[in-house]
Amino acid sequence: MSQQADPSAVRPSTDRTVVVGAGLSGLIAARDLGRAGKRVLVVDKGRSVGGRLATRRIGDAVLDHGAQFFTTRSSEFIADVQLWQNAGIINEWCRGFEDPADGYPRYCTNGGMNQLAKYLAREFEGLTLDGEPLVTVVTRHRVQSIVPVGDSFTLIYEGGSRDVDLASNVIVTSPVPQTLDILDAGGIALDPAIADDVRSIRYHAVIGLLATVDGSPDLGPAGALQTPDGPTFSFVADNAAKGASPLPAVTFHASHERSESLWSLSDEEILAELRPSAEQILGSVTIQDVQVKKWRYAGPVTPWPDRSLTVATSPGHLVLAGDAFGGPKVEGAYLSGRAAASAVLAATA
Numbered sequence: 001m002s003q004q005a006d007p008s009a010v011r012p013s014t015d016r017t018v019v020v021g022a023g024l025s026g027l028i029a030a031r032d033l034g035r036a037g038k039r040v041l042v043v044d045k046g047r048s049v050g051g052r053l054a055t056r057r058i059g060d061a062v063l064d065h066g067a068q069f070f071t072t073r074s075s076e077f078i079a080d081v082q083l084w085q086n087a088g089i090i091n092e093w094c095r096g097f098e099d100p101a102d103g104y105p106r107y108c109t110n111g112g113m114n115q116l117a118k119y120l121a122r123e124f125e126g127l128t129l130d131g132e133p134l135v136t137v138v139t140r141h142r143v144q145s146i147v148p149v150g151d152s153f154t155l156i157y158e159g160g161s162r163d164v165d166l167a168s169n170v171i172v173t174s175p176v177p178q179t180l181d182i183l184d185a186g187g188i189a190l191d192p193a194i195a196d197d198v199r200s201i202r203y204h205a206v207i208g209l210l211a212t213v214d215g216s217p218d219l220g221p222a223g224a225l226q227t228p229d230g231p232t233f234s235f236v237a238d239n240a241a242k243g244a245s246p247l248p249a250v251t252f253h254a255s256h257e258r259s260e261s262l263w264s265l266s267d268e269e270i271l272a273e274l275r276p277s278a279e280q281i282l283g284s285v286t287i288q289d290v291q292v293k294k295w296r297y298a299g300p301v302t303p304w305p306d307r308s309l310t311v312a313t314s315p316g317h318l319v320l321a322g323d324a325f326g327g328p329k330v331e332g333a334y335l336s337g338r339a340a341a342s343a344v345l346a347a348t349a
């Protein structure tokens with residue numbers, strides 16, 4: 001149902017882009033726009049920036065529970081990864097999980113993947129115009145709808161948790177089903193020529209176990225096991241082995257098939273199903289504390305063929321981005337953020 005903005009709550013119009021989502025794609029889009037001298041507001045429903053670059057603490061242990069590592073293929077991403085490595089933010093974890101390894105570098109973030117997002121957000125402090133910050137980040141605010149009103153878009157937040165915001169352009173980086181909810185609520189219709197294809201973008205789910213343990217498990221030379229077709233877990237990693245955690249702490253990601261089959265169960269039931277396999281992998285190492293983490297939209301099954309998708313050009317540009325567009329990985333999210341920023345910059349040049 002279409003939603004109307006309350007004019008009394010509307011802030012003064014500004015020439016700025018709102019980026020919905022402070023995952024990697026949103027942060028990179030905001031960075032590129034800010035570097036080009038554009039004003040940007042980034043809003044995210046989460047408690048912190050990062051999205052699926054997600055890290056959780058259990059006691060003194062630090063565990064990545066979304067993306068575990070990333071690879072590099074494109075020259076743009078390689079250039080930034082080199083800078084982040086030089087800045088001491090990321091490190092090369094290993095060159096493969098098989099024995100022998102395949103030789104391609106796998107990177108991860110010191111102190112947990114979420115630290116890369118925090119590093120990118122810190123860069124915004126240096127982007128100013130006339131002494132004012134160009135890029136502002138607001139967390140804990142869920143965008144409910146985007147409504148074209150007059151010569152701008154109006155963003156309305158769930159439960160009126162924040163006054164509405166105006167934007168001349170909007171980049172939306174949430175997973176596509178969540179993005180469609182926002183567009184539908186604002187009465188923004190997709191071009192019929194692409195609507196069915198966009199609505200058919202599906203994601204696979206992932207269920208994870210996050211376990212603190214009483215010693216270093218034997219998970220091979222890299223401290224991780226990758227078995228994409230494994231019956232229970234597709235990836236198991238000791239967060240200490242990759243420099244995320246000061247203490248051994250293991251992330252188990254259930255395979256896509258297993259995650260789907262367990263999805264509707266309670267955390268207790270999921271634990272009962274998965275814990276025996278986790279204990280078998282750990283051998284003599286004992287689980288101390290364990291938590292369940294569910295990702296409904298872990299990764300797109302069938303990504304869009306282009307790196308971003310402009311769904312409206314009036315009253316401004318409304319661009320969809322995220323790993324469903326750039327490709328289903330960290331690098332894809334990065335490339336999509338860059339493409340979305342380029343689309344807005346081209347429209348405002």
Ligand SMILES: Cc1cc2nc3c(=O)[nH]c(=O)nc-3n(C[C@H](O)[C@H](O)[C@H](O)COP(=O)(O)OP(=O)(O)OC[C@H]3O[C@@H](n4cnc5c(N)ncnc54)[C@H](O)[C@@H]3O)c2cc1C
Binds near residue numbers: 051175
């Ligand atoms: C379990 C798991 C394991 C993975 N492993 C790997 C890996 O090893 N290597 C790899 O390369 N990739 C991996 N990935 C994929 C990788 O994490 C993603 O491709 C990438 O992080 C996606 O970034 P994004 O910016 O597109 O989306 P996200 O990081 O999901 O960012 C979208 C943001 O939008 C916000 N949002 C959503 N709706 C709203 C709303 N209504 N209002 C405001 N904000 C909203 C969310 O809070 C989120 O922060 C993994 C993902 C998961 C879940």
